[in-house]
Amino acid sequence: MTAVTEGSGQGQGLNPVELLQQAERVSNVQEASALLSEAILCEKQVDNHLNDILSKRNTLERGLANLKDSLGLLDLMQKHAESIAGSTKQASSLAEDVSRRVRELDASQSRVSEAMRRLDCVVDAERAVEELKEALSEGEYDKAAERIQTFTQLYFAVGVKSGSAASTAGAQAESQGDQTPNGGLEGQRQGRSNKGSILSEGDESSSHVLRESAKVVKECAKNLREVVLEKFEKAAKERDHDQVKRFASILGPIGLVESGLQAFTKYLIGLISSRATSEYDNLLAEISIPKNLESERKADFNAALTGLYRDIAEAIEANTQLITEAYGQEGFVDVVLSLHQEAETRAVQILRKFVEYRQLARAIESKGEVGSSGGDNVTSFERTIDEVVMLCMRSEEYNNCIKMVLSTAAEQGVEKASSTINSLGGSPLNCVVRELNAYYTGLEDNYMERTIQMAIQMDECVDGALTSSLVEDAFFILQKCGRRGMATGNVQCVCSVLNNINNHLCNAFLSALRHDNSVYECLVGSPEEGLDLEAIDNTSNTAKAAQAVNNFDVSSEYIKKLKADLDMYTFEVFESTDSRNRVQSCLSDLLRTSQEFEKISASTIEYVALKLMPELRPSIDALSSLSFNLSDSEYAMYEAEDPWLSDFLSRMEEHLGWLRGLLTSQNYEALVHSVLGHTAKRIEALLLQKRFNQLGGLLLEKDVRNMVNYTSNMTQRTVRDKFARLTQMATLLNLESPQEVLDYWGDESMMWRLTPFEVKRALKLRVEFRAVEVDGLDLT
Template structure:
């Protein structure tokens, strides 16, 4: 539309009319530009067709591919407009020229592939995306790389004679060559089009599977069931390393595919990842990995059982032995086995080994410790006997246990060794429970790298819980040992209970008399700390104080006291309560001190003044006051408690 017509059509004197006129002008300019572009496209199309033919004659395939790329980028509307005017389809000549160029490029590519001319292979491959044949280029490249990789793998899969992990090293070399080929395919495929890498990997994978299968066959034959656990270790290390290398190769393929498909839409990206996952799941390399893992697990079970049985045999008590390394040896083996299973890179393999270790600890090791902690030797922890009262008759009774102990030492020279060995086993049971819990934490933390998601993590945590059950079983064995110690101390505790509430003084000096039991407890705890963990020592102290306090409170009712005897008993019990150890022990001893304080009263009417929470029952207060020979029963009955 001419400018004069626009001025006639629109009133440009107004703003609205001027805007409409300008819009009309812009539309006309756009139509003119579109027409010019189509004319240029048609001219370029003719030039491209002639240029391709000239490039083929000159063997200048890069220039020819550039012309084809220009043709493919043209707007189809240009050709359609020309055909609408009755002109011949200008694409026919260009299509024939492009097909001819493709045939020349394919032929040259195959010639370069036969000559192993990597430079020309890469150069010609880059032309396929320009002529619209990216998928064909990737297919030809993958075929070339697969042929080249097959030759290299056959050379690398030959296992050299020698010591060390020769089979695992050969498998590593094979998979490194495969990874290098996959990396080259990924780099070139990225130049062609994203998302084509899975097709290239599918062409490479058969060569990889065949090479690894040859090496794994030799490895499995060499790792046949050995005669001893010591001979099994090198084979186990190789099997674990071989399986780990395969898992690393699979992870490498997945990462490369993710990087290659990163620019694709989400659906196409997921399709590429699914294709690689399917390739990994269905290839023979996965079956080879399963064979290696199965053989490893069978051999690892043999190693674990043989090693633990040997440790149990070596830990059999010998005459005069005072130490034991049973738990140290077993948990050293368990940690080694668990760490090796994690190094395979298989969550399933780690779970199987965790279950085996848990079963061995709970079934074998705990059973041995429970057997050895069933009964304690005489006087398992030295608790000094109370000093004998000055009355001759009582002196004979209170020293009876010491005479018995001296006789036992004279009859059995190994009694001290038995005592030390028992304490060593008790400490081992305590340490074993802690070790089992620590191993469970290490296993969950170590297997985190192999876990592919929350499901795998939960699976490892569930299997590691079996070590928690083993820890609980070892803790029960330790509790059994503590109970045996308490049973062994029972006769001496009965003597101390009677000594604390004796009406007669136990020593000439009042301080010595009052401090006898606290000093005995201090010697007892010092000796216990040399052999047992602190929490076990605290538990034993609580048990000792509770037992003595309970017995002593009952023994009060078997004696009669005057004021002096009551003061002596009160002084001993009060000093014992003040130095009884932990809070639980002091609380129980405080009740005994309260009962003894009733014996030291000047008058029964003062009983209410010494009763503090937790108060003794009124009936027990009256019974204790009745043991004072100088208190009248009538006064005791009148008390309001």
């Protein structure tokens, strides 16, 4: 049974082959029955599978039928494809043959076109030769040079194998037939030599079609060179500038680039040299006369140097186009450098002679004597300084002109121009100019020292002036020196002059303005009765003291104006940001000096104010004997007859009012405010010793208000800040209760000058307020 069960279990899903193998191992009926069941089940499965296959028979038959039809179409398509392939191959062979024939035709056409163009060039070249002969016979040298240039281009065009190149050259030759000869790009290409030109010996080819014409052109060019050179030299000797320019423009195109450039440069240098020599000889003749004022004025070094620089600049400007067209940019740079070298030699000669003749080193060392003849010495000295400045200015302008010309050439690719610009700073001329600038700074410092010392010695009180003459004279001198320094255009000179100006202000000038404080004591007190203030003698001690006080204030303002004036020139003179910053740094020192003068002025005014206080104190100290714990009758009496304020205000007007016309507005304002500040402090100190009731507080508030109103008329600036603490004290002493202060405390519309401690101290002065209530106020 067990075997049958296992066999039946294994029989599920067995295929026929496996069933046969199982049948061979059957040993009893049960196994056979089980195996039979398996075989029946397998048979059913096989039948079902066969039925599925048979159900697809029609579909398969239709598909096979379609395939039989397609086989015929495939054969037909194969035949068509073979036919098309044959046709395509035949067309390809035909196209290749046509393409080959087209290329042959194109090459033939190109050769024919090139031959025709070269033939045109040959014809044009022959015509150019005939026109060249005609131009030479008629003396039309410009036209002859043009025809040589045209033939040269056509000659090389005929020898070029490329048709396009020949065409281009032919077109250029035709277009230049009606133009003025300038050498063009070809002239620049030939450049500094004739290598590669038919004008050079042995350059023509023995097989060239134009070899005979080239020989004729070369011979004509040789004759033209001789004629043009001869006429150029003749024109140069006769100083016929128009003819010189005409022949100079021809030399380049006919192959004499180097010779023409040298000859024209020599001519320009000769012009400049002859004029410069004449000017220098005249200058030597003038300075050979024994020195006196008249001979010194006639020796005009500036005119000689300016004339030299002007001639160089005009020569460059007038001939720039001619040189660049005939000799190229490199030739132009060579001419400029040659002219510059001549200018340097002449300029250095003039400047050295100037330094020697004016004895600048000795002038710097000599401080000069300031006396009866000091004015003449200083005038002559200043004239020398002006001359030095003009020479430096002209040299700086010339240097900038040369730099600009070379920079333009450098932008167009001339390397020599770029290297020369970098070396200009170390040229002999610039070295001498730097030496001259050094002389100038020394001379300018010497001049400032002399003239300021003269101004100090000549200082006097001027009628109707608020300052002494020293202030106006000194700042006139310093402004002139500052502007003269700016005119040099040299940042080192400017910085040196500015530093010297600041040093003279801080030393000699400030020392001259300083006085012992006792000098100012005559301003304390009141003028004598019946004295006419407008008639005060300018030599009086009062006028001198007032002007001495004013000198510091006005000098401070003048220093600021001087700084602003020179600041404006800084932006006009210097374009470099670095140079401007250096000058601005020196100018900032002037502001610090101005602030120092302001401090001295303020301390002087403070001294006068302190000296005035003893005159006012008796009327202020009258408060110490007054009571502010008033009854109604006492309050009414104080209102009817003021016990102290009227007297105080009268004394202030008496001691300060008369100074209004003697002091500058700023000094007078400062003096009034200083006196009011000290007065307010004294009044506050006295009030803190008093006791107040509400009527006393009301009276104090009224007095403070009257004091503010009256003193406000004495000055243009507000005085309320001086009495702010007193005003707030009066407000506190006039309150109904201590708690009322909380309505004001912390109010943003009111800025308290009193601290919480001072507020409580003031409230405790009221007899009605208890100390406990005041201390309990929260004023944080």
